[in-house]
Amino acid sequence: MYKKKVVVGMSGGVDSSVAAYLLKEQGYDVIGVTMQIWQDDKDGKNSDAGCCGLSAVEDARRVADKLDIPYYVMNFKDEFKNKVIDYFIDEYMKGRTPNPCIVCNRYIKWENLLDKSLNIGCDYIATGHYARVSLLPNGRYALKVSKSALKDQTYALYKLTQKQLSRTLMPVGGYEKEQIRQIARQINLRTANKPDSQEICFVSDKNYAAFIEENTGIKPEEGSFVDASGKVLGKHRGISRYTIGQRKGLGIALGYPVFVKEIRADSNEVVLGTDFDVYSNSLTADSVNWMSIEGLKEGESLRAKAKIRYSHKGEYCTVKADIDGKISVSFDSPVRAVTPGQAVVFYDEEGYVIGGASILNSGTERKVKAV
Ligand SMILES: Nc1ncnc2c1ncn2[C@@H]1O[C@H](COP(=O)(O)OP(=O)(O)OP(=O)(O)O)[C@@H](O)[C@H]1O
Structure with missing residues (x-):
């Protein structure tokens, strides 16, 4: 009997190890693949960095051996550099805060692999x-939030296309994280107790400005901290060191707490304000990818729950299609730190991803902050 063939992306972690095991149990012909996407091995100092360093490959290979499945390492370093690293650096230089996982998922894990x-x-x-992954009655594929209340990764996957989803299996999405670890322990996988991977796999110390300098030779350029009226409050150390809503590490003392409200790449200014100032009622976004629906015509709107960052609990909103493929989103209650460059992802009441987009700007008018 023909067994369906599936390539499992193995990062050397517990989740993909168990994914491979579950699929084999379900009767698939399983092949394990680790993609080498980034290794800062110019001077050998970081040869174990990120999700595809030497120990990750070793773990994935040993798990594949144990499951008795073929295993390969594939080199996607050029694709990753061109699609993800360049985008990451470019966004920071524009004063935006990128989400490289979203781009890596769509273009490297899915398109290339x-x-x-x-x-x-x-x-x-x-x-x-x-x-x-679900096939809906309207004939479209959509992602649904995972069963685990503790971990849901749909936010970082909103950009997947219909064709990509139609060829995708995500077997751990129907389990709690702890159940996945238990399965790994039961079958004695060496990855059973490995911690979850870090936030951005190619920058180990969260020092994005240093990463950009190392990879471009461009030093962060000092500029002014200003208030909303343009009054200079102090000196900042380069816009790539800041993100919207940030309080820590500003290196400025005004006698009251201040937060990053806006980053102006053109004038190299960082606008500071109070906590209240970083709340907004609305945003605009572009590069929309619709998932559970075919789309919205210009002027049409829909109701949804929106997440404006991976860790956001979500807020109800009305999404309206504007001209030029852009959308505007009005929140029922103000949301904190709408961040250009991050994604806004929309969910329906059942937890299906309706679609998502890349945030351009937060709206300016503000209602009273929710308590
Ligand atoms: N370098 C890689 N090669 C192949 N697949 C990968 C790679 N990095 C990530 N993946 C795939 O993407 C999934 C999600 O990656 P993420 O970095 O979020 O890891 P995670 O949630 O900690 O999962 P895991 O426990 O499997 O590492 C992984 O489970 C794996 O299937």
Whole structure:
């Protein structure tokens, strides 16, 4: 009998290890692949960095051996550099805060790995992401939030296309994280107790300004901290060191707490304000990817719950289609730190991803802050 073939992206962590195991149990012909996407090995100092360093490959290989599945390491470093690193640096230089995982998911994990997998005769690719793939009655594929209340990764996957989703399996999305660890322990996988991967896999110390300097040779340029009226409050150390809503590490004392309200790349200014000032009622976004619906016509609107960052609990809103493929979002209650460059992702009442977009700006008018 023909067994459907699936390539499982193995990062050397517990989730993808168990994903491979579950699919094998379900009767798939499973092939494990680790993508080498970034290794800062110019001087060898970081050869174990990120999700695809030497120990990650070793862990994935040993798990594949144990599960008795073929295993390969594939080199996607050029693709990753061109699509993810360049975008990451470019966004920071524009005063925006990028989300490289979203871009990596869409273009590296799916576009490159899926295409390669289909070319070698596979039917699907699978990952250890906490999300569920569903085919809806309207004929569209959509992601649904994971079963685990503790971990849901749909936010970082909103950019996947219909074709990509139709070829995707995410077997751990139907489990709690602890259940996945238990399965790993039961079958004695060496990855059972490995901690979750860090936020951005290619920058180990969260020092994005240093990363940009190392990779471009461009030093962060000092500029002015200003208030909303343009009054200079002090000196900042380069816009790539800041993000909206940030309080820590500003290096300025005004006698009251101040937060980053806006980053102006053109004038190299960082606008500071009070906590109240970083709340907004609305935002505009572009580069929309619709998932559970085909789309909105200009002027049409819909109700949704929106997440404006990975860790946001979500806020109800009305989404309206504007001209030029942009959308505007009005929140029922003000949200904190709308951040250009991050994604806004919309969910329906059942937890299906309606779609998402890249945030351009927060709105200016503000209602009274929610308490
Ligand atoms: N370098 C890689 N090669 C192949 N697949 C990868 C790689 N990095 C991530 N993935 C896939 O993407 C999924 C989500 O990656 P993420 O970095 O969020 O890891 P995670 O949630 O800690 O999962 P894991 O426990 O499997 O590392 C992984 O489960 C894996 O299937």
